[in-house]
Amino acid sequence: MNKILNFLFGFAAFLTAFVVDSKTTYTGDIISGHKVITILDIDDIPDNSFTKLWLRTTQSSIGQYFHVPILVAKGSEQGNRLLLNSGIHGDESNGIRTVQRVLKDIDLSILKGVVVGIPGSNVNGMYNNRREFVNNFETDILTDLNRQFPGNMNNRLAAQKYVRMLWDGVFANNSFTAGVDMHTDTTDNELPNFVYADFTIPYVFRMTELTGADIVKIDLGAGTLGAIENILDYAGIPAITLELGKSKVWQKDQIQRGYDYVFRQMADLGMYPPTEDQANIKAYEEYKSKTFYGNEYSSSGSTNGGYVELHVKNLDVVTNTTKAATVYNVFGDVIEEIYPSFDGIITSVNHYPLNEPGVDIILTIHNSTNPECINGC
Ligand SMILES: [Zn+2]
Secondary structure (H helix, E strand, O other): OHHHHHHHHHHHHHHHHHOOOOOOEEEEEEEOOEEEEEEOOHHHOOOOEEEEEEEEEEEOOOOOEEEEEEEEEEOOEEEEEEEEEEOOOOOOOHHHHHHHHHHHHOOHHHOEEEEEEEEOOOHHHHHOOOOOEEEOOOOOEEEOHHHOOOOOOOOOOHHHHHHHHHHHHHHOOOOOOEEEEEEOOOOOEEEEEEEEEOOOOOOHHHHHHHHOOOEEEEOOOOOOOOOHHHHHHHOOOOEEEEEEEEOOOOOHHHHHHHHHHHHHHHHHOOOOOOOOOHHHHHHHHHHHHHOEEEOEEEEEEOOOOEEEEEOOOOOOEEOOOOOOEEEEOOOOOEEEEEOOOOOEEEEEEEOOOEEOOOOEEEEEEEOOOOHHHOOOO
């Protein structure tokens, strides 16, 4: 743990040294009617405006740039600044629709401050229909961008440069008050409405309350160094990772929960009036009363390759003797049964039957009584 803390404290100093303060930089190009930038400074964006921009990042191997769509809603009065990212994993779509809907529906006349939305930040992953960024280097190297922040312009991989241009161009340059990075579970897997949050960061616990999520994983981010949430936290911008269900589908219920959360978040930051819709308030109070906060989770997988039949679903309350899944060989013979690691709640399931040995089939969350787990382990 000390090694991780040393890394992060060193890293925080690094970030402070490299947080830039540049003006919005336009390349002069227009794509599909919208201006292309390399740096966004929301101070330069006109008050009372809704702006669509393209952030120019790295070039592909044929010299064409990857352009990231950026939405900026700026109110007529000064106020806080909220960053909404989505799609840093290219197969995770619910957050993209959430950002699109929120930015479209903001009434600028009552907005105080600025909301910046990125509806799909890994455009390379989306081109390639996959989670990662595909570097056309050697025989294609796949990079999980949400482990690389703040990136490095001197690294040989395009993914590292891409991340650095996002970080410098938008994330680090705008003195955001808070950040929300929207995800889903990865392809073939499904999370409930779920949050990763580091409670050692001021305001983060309040953000989790506002989500009304099914599950909150208390988490220092030690296992996900370079994730947007953690790097924003260490740069002084309280952030959460909001997981909205499953990949490669637009789940209207998850998108609605993400949408309602963002408007509550804006209200809590004094950026927007709170909703007066009684049905909306009641639904939130019900969700919030059921939110489970857990500090430890553990996956269970098969020791054999084979077909997996699930017997549990997300949010089932289980014990370590609950039969969670059965593994069959190709002939249909039972070869293994899978049990939760401990008594707790099922918080992710793998829907794809065919699995290699060791692949996560279920994830179970609980509260460890180990004092070292108080902030997550
Ligand atoms: Zn993700």
